[in-house]
Amino acid sequence: MTGAAGSCEAAAGARGAAPLDDVHRCAAALAALGASPSTVRRLLSGTDACEAWRLVRSGRHPADPAGRLRAAARPGLPDDMGDRCAMTGTAVLLPGEPGYPPVLAADPEAPAVLFVTGAGAPVASTPGDDSPRIAVVGTRAPSSAGVRVARAMGAGLAAAGVSVVSGLARGIDAAAHDGALQPGGAPPVGVLGAAADAPLAPVDARRRASVASAGVLLSEVAPGTASRRWMFAVRNRIMAALSQAVVVVESHATGGSLHTVRAAVRRGVPVCAVPGSVTSPASAGTNALLVGGVARAVRDAGDVLAAVVPGHRLPGLQARRPGAGAMDARSRAVLGALGGEPASLDRVALGAGLGLGEAAAVLERLADAGLASCEHGWWTGSARRPPR
Amino acid sequence: MLARVASASLVGVEGRRVDVEVHVSSGFPGFTIVGLPDAAVRESRDRVRAALLSSGFRWPQRRVTVNLAPSGVRKGGPGLDLAVAVGVLVAEGEVPAEAVADTAFVGELGLDGSVRAVTGIVPMLASVTCRRVVVPAACAAEATLVSGDGARVAARLDELVRALGGSAPWPVATGARRSPAPERGPDLADVRGQWLGRRAVEVAAAGGHHLLLVGPPGSGKTMLATRLPGLLPPLSREEAFDVARIHSAAGLPVADGGLPSRPPLRAPHQGTTAVALAGGGPWLRPGEISLAHAGVLFLDEMGELPAAVLDVLREPLEEGVVRISRARASATLPARFLLVGAMNPCPCGEGVVRGACRCTEAARARYGRRLSGPLLDRFDLAVGLQRPDPADLLGDAPMEPSATVAARVAAVRLQAAARGVVHNAAIPVSRLQELAPLSAAAAALVERRLRSGDLSARGLHRVRRVARTVADLDGRHLVEETHVAEALQLHAARAALGPQVVP
Numbered sequence: 059m060t061g062a063a064g065s066c067e068a069a070a071g072a073r074g075a076a077p078l079d080d081v082h083r084c085a086a087a088l089a090a091l092g093a094s095p096s097t098v099r100r101l102l103s104g105t106d107a108c109e110a111w112r113l114v115r116s117g118r119h120p121a122d123p124a125g126r127l128r129a130a131a132r133p134g135l136p137d138d139m140g141d142r143c144a145m146t147g148t149a150v151l152l153p154g155e156p157g158y159p160p161v162l163a164a165d166p167e168a169p170a171v172l173f174v175t176g177a178g179a180p181v182a183s184t185p186g187d188d189s190p191r192i193a194v195v196g197t198r199a200p201s202s203a204g205v206r207v208a209r210a211m212g213a214g215l216a217a218a219g220v221s222v223v224s225g226l227a228r229g230i231d232a233a234a235h236d237g238a239l240q241p242g243g244a245p246p247v248g249v250l251g252a253a254a255d256a257p258l259a260p261v262d263a264r265r266r267a268s269v270a271s272a273g274v275l276l277s278e279v280a281p282g283t284a285s286r287r288w289m290f291a292v293r294n295r296i297m298a299a300l301s302q303a304v305v306v307v308e309s310h311a312t313g314g315s316l317h318t319v320r321a322a323v324r325r326g327v328p329v330c331a332v333p334g335s336v337t338s339p340a341s342a343g344t345n346a347l348l349v350g351g352v353a354r355a356v357r358d359a360g361d362v363l364a365a366v367v368p369g370h371r372l373p374g375l376q377a378r379r380p381g382a383g384a385m386d387a388r389s390r391a392v393l394g395a396l397g398g399e400p401a402s403l404d405r406v407a408l409g410a411g412l413g414l415g416e417a418a419a420v421l422e423r424l425a426d427a428g429l430a431s432c433e434h435g436w437w438t439g440s441a442r443r444p445p446r
Numbered sequence: 447m448l449a450r451v452a453s454a455s456l457v458g459v460e461g462r463r464v465d466v467e468v469h470v471s472s473g474f475p476g477f478t479i480v481g482l483p484d485a486a487v488r489e490s491r492d493r494v495r496a497a498l499l500s501s502g503f504r505w506p507q508r509r510v511t512v513n514l515a516p517s518g519v520r521k522g523g524p525g526l527d528l529a530v531a532v533g534v535l536v537a538e539g540e541v542p543a544e545a546v547a548d549t550a551f552v553g554e555l556g557l558d559g560s561v562r563a564v565t566g567i568v569p570m571l572a573s574v575t576c577r578r579v580v581v582p583a584a585c586a587a588e589a590t591l592v593s594g595d596g597a598r599v600a601a602r603l604d605e606l607v608r609a610l611g612g613s614a615p616w617p618v619a620t621g622a623r624r625s626p627a628p629e630r631g632p633d634l635a636d637v638r639g640q641w642l643g644r645r646a647v648e649v650a651a652a653g654g655h656h657l658l659l660v661g662p663p664g665s666g667k668t669m670l671a672t673r674l675p676g677l678l679p680p681l682s683r684e685e686a687f688d689v690a691r692i693h694s695a696a697g698l699p700v701a702d703g704g705l706p707s708r709p710p711l712r713a714p715h716q717g718t719t720a721v722a723l724a725g726g727g728p729w730l731r732p733g734e735i736s737l738a739h740a741g742v743l744f745l746d747e748m749g750e751l752p753a754a755v756l757d758v759l760r761e762p763l764e765e766g767v768v769r770i771s772r773a774r775a776s777a778t779l780p781a782r783f784l785l786v787g788a789m790n791p792c793p794c795g796e797g798v799v800r801g802a803c804r805c806t807e808a809a810r811a812r813y814g815r816r817l818s819g820p821l822l823d824r825f826d827l828a829v830g831l832q833r834p835d836p837a838d839l840l841g842d843a844p845m846e847p848s849a850t851v852a853a854r855v856a857a858v859r860l861q862a863a864a865r866g867v868v869h870n871a872a873i874p875v876s877r878l879q880e881l882a883p884l885s886a887a888a889a890a891l892v893e894r895r896l897r898s899g900d901l902s903a904r905g906l907h908r909v910r911r912v913a914r915t916v917a918d919l920d921g922r923h924l925v926e927e928t929h930v931a932e933a934l935q936l937h938a939a940r941a942a943l944g945p946q947v948v949p
């Protein structure tokens with residue numbers, strides 16, 4: 059399953075068919091060791107997967123000098139992965155291979171091994187990688203209004219030919235895909251935080267199967283691997299990297315969708331949010347994004363398309379990033395004072411020409427909006443910031 | 447023939463009046479001291495006898511019994527020598543009994559008849575109510591502090607006897623009665639750059655908040671800590687007397703010419719022991735934490751101190767006192783201080799954030815665990831410092847001097863007193879709502895941090911107290927968002943010390 063993986067048949071064709079070659083069996087095995095995405099990336103950087111596997115097995119891989127992964131790297135694992143991928147109809151793709159989305163491969167945090175399950179073309183088909191994809195995400199505990207809006211959003215985007223990217227979680231994610239799963243709609247993309255064959259409640263499993271058969275499931279978690287909490291958080295970057303915009307329908311003040319927003323802001327991907335009642339906890343996070351000037355307000359798919367993909371074409375998108383106008387002068391000054399290097403509060407305040415307290419208050423707000431982050435009192439800006 | 451002479455002994459930092467009764471009776475010659483004397487007091491027999499003989503007096507060829515009253519209390523130290531000798535001389539008729547009436551004697555005798563200095567003059571004299579006190583010449587300043595015009599000094603026993611008998615004038619107590627010299631420590635104006643660090647010491651001084659400074663070597667931790675006493679309000683009369691009493695009991699020199707006004711700074715070195723910190727020894731001498739009472743205790747390289755040493759801090763931080771005990775004595779010593787801790791962010795000192803750290807993850811984690819959670823919780827302020835920017839060091843922009851900052855601090859302290867608390871760090875949880883009301887935006891920020899888990903319930907109280915101080919410095923009654931944000935930032939370095947931080 060290598061060179062031929064350039065199209066939808068690649069993934070679909072994997073179903074019980076073409077066995078994996080050694081390189082991909084070893085790559086899948088390395089991904090199945092339970093290591094973090096960045097570790098897997100280091101394991102595979104600059105080395106052939108077979109060689110990397112051999113080094114990990116011997117405990118002498120430079121990315122795992124302590125040999126911590128050695129215990130999990132049992133000799134039969136590559137063959138088991140081969141069988142398992144064949145059984146579940148899962149393709150194993152490495153960055154740069156046909157079928158691996160180029161925009162994702164170009165991401166600094168690209169999955170080193172991507173497991174692709176399903177029939178759909180949206181990820182694998184277009185060489186130019188400009189088929190429109192928009193992530194629709196939100197809380198697992200939405201209001202009933204939120205569910206209606208998400209379903210309509212998914213349906214509207216799919217009908218307009220935009221693939222709906224979502225995390226297949228319950229609540230908003232599920233509603234968006236339910237809306238997108240309509241005859242004639244653009245194929246949906248499910249980005250999983252777990253293995254494609256992880257056990258699910260029947261209703262969730264049915265939806266996953268529907269998305270797989272109408273579109274495609276992506277995961278960096280190897281089939282048969284147990285789910286861990288962190289996997290759900292790290293997959294948010296894949297959604298952000300893959301999409302031309304991220305729409306948050308409803309989010310609580312500290313919801314997990316804000317991870318996706320942060321990942322999007324870091325990549326310069328525009329963020330939209332559906333405004334909600336100021337008294338609704340389920341809209342606290344989305345409203346904060348709007349107030350903070352991070353997200354653009356949208357009511358439905360039409361607003362989203364008007365805002366971020368005029369004419370459904372991608373160019374022009376960058377110029378219309380939201381946020382720039384919404385931010386006040388002090389926020390701009392503080393953002394300007396934040397560099398790539400971590401800076402202490404007094405340095406930021408000095409650079410922004412503000413008092414310590416003022417600068418601290420602005421920084422806290424920027425942190426809430428995902429535009430700045432603080433570690434032990436050291437502040438950094440996000441990778442990309444709205445233009446000043 | 448019975449003589450009675452007033453004196454005093456010392457336990458911890460408390461003086462105790464002791465009445466020395468000397469009875470000289472016919473019988474087989476001997477010298478006995480009764481009334482729970484300790485070893486040093488028993489040795490006083492030999493010193494007193496030798497001192498008398500070398501001063502040209504006869505030793506009674508009769509039975510001498512000395513009783514130390516009250517008899518139920520242990521008495522220690524050599525400070526009773528002088529009273530015993532004077533008592534013998536009164537009993538022998540060498541000194542008229544009227545001459546020692548309403549007079550207390552405290553001092554150690556040398557074999558040659560010299561009167562030697564003892565520690566604890568201030569608390570000892572505070573415990574006697576005599577109109578006149580006689581102390582070693584070297585203790586003149588301390589004695590004047592307590593007894594004023596009633597202080598007399600003696601350098602030698604024979605000289606003392608002549609003065610008591612009226613055949614010679616009293617020696618002049620040197621060094622007494624001068625107006626206090628202005629005490630000046632290092633000035634905050636010397637600290638260039640370091641705005642966050644300067645602000646942290648200001649907030650610490652204003653609110654009485656314990657402060658932890660985290661930064662690499664050379665980031666000015668010591669420089670900032672040593673300037674903190676200069677920002678605190680001058681000692682009240684009561685505090686000043688406590689400080690004088692404690693320092694006297696520890697045998698530290700007391701400044702000439704009056705009570706101290708500048709809060710003390712104690713910076714025990716890194717090799718300090720639990721006893722040196724808490725106090726102890728046979729007579730329960732005060733340790734560093736009591737010497738820092740009403741002032742600042744600066745613990746540098748806190749992460750390097752053994753757990754047993756750090757454990758000493760627990761009780762004083764909670765109760766403002768330290769209890770120490772020895773085999774047959776115990777004492778409660780005052781120990782209410784502002785704690786300034788300093789540590790490196792990690793063993794190599796560079797810290798992870800700027801990417802220069804050379805430590806292994808395990809070593810960093812171990813280092814972060816050196817200070818226990820409960821101890822870390824005592825720090826309302828935890829601030830990260832960096833080495834100053836060369837541009838700041840070379841710049842000639844004038845930095846704010848200590849006096850200006852101290853004026854703001856004093857105003858905040860007054861405000862706290864008006865609220866009925868010692869300082870803002872002592873605002874009880876039950877009164878936070880009333881004394882530190884939050885604006886809507888400030889409450890919203892706090893709520894966001896509580897929801898995100900960045901702030902615990904305990905942390906909330908801390909943030910409100912610090913924000914109260916920041917708002918006071920800003921001259922506001924209502925605590926605003928900027929005050930809360932600053933309070934949060936003034937604690938941000940806590941997270942550098944390992945993940946076990948939030949209790």
Ligand SMILES: [Zn+2]
Binds near residue numbers: 798802803804
């Ligand atoms: Zn280090």
